[in-house]
Amino acid sequence: MSAKPILYYAPRSPPCRAVLLTAAALGLELDLRLVNVKAGEHKSAEFLKLNAQHTIPVLDDNGTIVSDSHIICSYLADKYAPEGDDSLYPKDAEKRRLVDARLYYDCGHLFPRIRFIVEPVIYFGAGEVPSDRVAYLQKAYDGLEYCLAEGDYLVGDKLTIADLSCIASVSTAEAFAPIESDQFPRLVQWVKRIQALPYYQKNNQEGLDMLVGLVKGLLAERQQK
Incomplete structure (x- = not known):
């Protein structure tokens, strides 16, 4: 199991880039795993176990699987924001x-x-x-x-x-x-x-x-x- 959250992604994808930006804003390093959508890797049996909707990005945070970029961004901001700083995703x-x-x-x-x-x-x-x-x-x-x-x-x-x-x-x-x-x-x-x-x-x-x-x-x- 990777010590860092694993992100299955493709750099061309806008949703994947949204997650990369969020992680960078948090100062969080991700273990990036490239998914070749053109080659159909997102429809492989292994990937479908992570996300039956076969979309990217997908986050694997020590066994917690999160799909959809918007949910991933909110998850990361909730979990990894510095103590006392909820500005990226306010708790209010x-x-x-x-x-x-x-x-x-x-x-x-x-x-x-x-x-x-x-x-x-x-x-x-x-x-x-x-x-x-x-x-x-x-x-x-x-x-x-x-x-x-x-x-x-x-x-x-x-x-x-x-x-x-x-x-x-x-x-x-x-x-x-x-x-x-x-x-x-x-x-x-x-x-x-x-x-x-x-x-x-x-x-x-x-x-x-x-x-x-x-x-x-x-x-x-x-x-x-």
Whole structure:
């Protein structure tokens, strides 16, 4: 059994990057285990014992198995936050309710719309991204712009796991559905604020570049045929 929590992940995946960002914010070192989704490793008998839904990321914390990035982030923040510092995932019921609402917005609105763009290209041979899907993704920025009216972060003036989860999605979305600064000025500034975090480049940008490079490379290749 690993002394560190084990994370089964793929660096291109926005949900996996959200967990990497959360662990970095906590100063927590993970035992990273790469899962090759393209090769079907997430559907192997061994992996299905961990997560019957065959999705990544999956966390194995000394035998405690946690799936879904949002649940993993909240689990890590609850268990591994420094003593007396619950800022990433507040214990106060009202603040936690708001953090949870932003997490649900990510999993219910942001991330699914990204999947509608990238998965047809990666897995089903699509040669273009339909403009209506881009417009539909851009509509999801409205909710975040509204949240940022109350402070520098998605829940007031302190960084939470809601920011770390949503930036993994928003940074991916922006590569295919630009964020217009005149329409979403707070969101543009929020992105810059999160990008300035010392652990952002390693834990989000590197995997993001891999995903965007893959998708845009496949599109360019197919459009030349």
